[in-house]
Amino acid sequence: MAEQIIAGFTVDVSADGYMTNPSQWNKEIAIEMAKELNTELGEKHFAVLEFLRKVQMEGQQLTIRKVGTSGIVDIKEFYQLFPGGPLKNASKIAGIPKPTSCV
Amino acid sequence: MSEITEKYPLKKVLIICAKGNLEDVLAALVMTNGAVMEGIEAKLFFTFFGLDGITKNRMNSLHTATVGNPAMRMPGGLPFPSLLGILPGVEAGVSAMMKSQINKLDIPTVTEFLEMITAGGGEVFACKLACDMFKLKKEDLWEEVSGIITVGQFYELAEGHGTQIIFV
Known part of the structure; x- marks a missing residue:
């Protein structure tokens, strides 16, 4: 496990840059991580991130379908908010481990 | 001799579904949706009995063979x-x-899966020859099918570096 400084905070990250301790996460880290993925975060983004964190902390497996039925965004919007791999990128920005589901 | 270290990530996949069993159609859908989720361009092509997967009155009652x-x-x-x-x-x-x-x-169900794929920018096609054979027209197929295309048009879609064709 490695440490990385993001937006001035020292956080634990995995080899592919996912935070391994979700409690170290905050909004500044999210904004900084999103920048690296060419995404500027708005209110809707944060609503999705909070949802992902909630599902993850409940110990449930994250899927695109769950996000689509969350009532926050539909799947099309999810792809627009986090282009080029929404579940992966959003999980990274949300400070949770890399998703392991196939759907 | 210098070692080749550069990686060439997959950019596009063309997936062919030629069977109409529930598990075969699902395999094609999982692979296509998985590609879309990873940000890989994906085209899904249904042919022969696979057409059941996008035929309106059959797509949600696919069976597994016993x-x-x-x-x-x-x-x-x-x-x-x-x-x-x-x-x-x-x-x-x-x-x-x-x-x-x-x-x-x-x-998800077949329809919902297809919707997830197109929502993410993936495209779904039907094979012309198989449609002719089964006497299927565009209106018999799921609404979001991008078109009924020939094998030649299918290969045209494969243009560009980093493309793979997968047959289910």
Whole structure:
């Protein structure tokens, strides 16, 4: 496990840059991580991130379908908010481990 | 000699679904949706019996074969006798059971899966030859099918570096 400084905070990250301790996460880290993925975060983004964190902390497996039925965004919007791999990128920005589901 | 270290990530996949069993159609859908999720451009092409997967009145009642399927098992793991598979209702029962198991894993229905793929920018096509053979027209197919195309048009879609074609 490695440490990385993001937006001035020292956080634990995995080899592919996912935070391994979700409690170290905050909004500044999210904004900084999103920048690296060419995404500027708005209110809707944060609503999705909070949802992902909630599902993850409940110990449930994250899927695109769950996000689509969350009532926050539909799947099309999810792809627009986090282009080029929404579940992966959003999980990274949300400070949770890399998703392991196939759907 | 210098070592080649540069990686060439997959950029596009063309997936062909040629079978109409529930598990074959799902395999094609999982692979296509998985590509879309990874940000890989994906085109899904249905041909022959695979067309059931995008034919309006069949796509949500696909079955799994109970005859001629040696991997088939009873719920406890015992071998599934082929002769049982021919009884009326057994195939429907087994298929219903498969569907409930699949649903528990949060795997969507065929239509919902296709919607997820197109929502993410993936495209779905039907094979012209197979449509002619089964006498299917565009209006018989799921609304969001991008077109009925020939094999030549299919290969044209494969242009560009980092493309792979996968046959299910």
